[in-house]
Amino acid sequence: GRFFKTKTKAELHQEALKRRILIQPVCNLTDILEHPQLKARDYWQELEHPELGTTISYPGRSCLSSEFPCKLWRRAxxxxxxxxxxxxxxxxxxxxxxxxxxxxxxx
Structure with missing residues (x-):
């Protein structure tokens, strides 16, 4: 218990990778929204929300393909x-x- 309280998810993950231990952090919503791979893929797409008067991040394409481009065209x-x-x-x-x-x- 105490050991894990002194380390961040990133620190535990990096150390496990160095030691060839299979481990994957459990991501919360903020982790997912800020995930570098999803950002690099432009996974999150901003669409207007009429009741909020602002945009909301919607999940985009699950895979990338030059043959089948996919873009969100409307909100939920x-x-x-x-x-x-x-x-x-x-x-x-x-x-x-x-x-x-x-x-x-x-x-």
Missing amino acids: PLIGEHNREIYQDELGLSEEKVITLKQAGII
């Missing part, structure tokens, strides 16, 4: 953003039925 949907399309277009509910369900607190 807001909660309920596509309800009309689902309830009316996909499920076939009328606008009146959707209004009734909303007023009843069902949706």
Whole structure:
């Protein structure tokens, strides 16, 4: 216990690599956002978030390919953003039925 409290994840990882010990640090969100390999690959892509009035880092491509370029073109949907399309277009509910369900607190 005490030994690990005196070392950083990076120090433990480097020492393990020198000694050929299989070890990998468990990354928290900050570690992942700041990871040098992900930064070098431009993994994180900034997209506008309408409710926050700022950008959010979204995960990008899981692999790089010159033959199949991939770029995020829209953010994740807001909660309920596509309800009309689902309830009316996909499920076939009328606008009146959707209004009734909303007023009843069902949706």
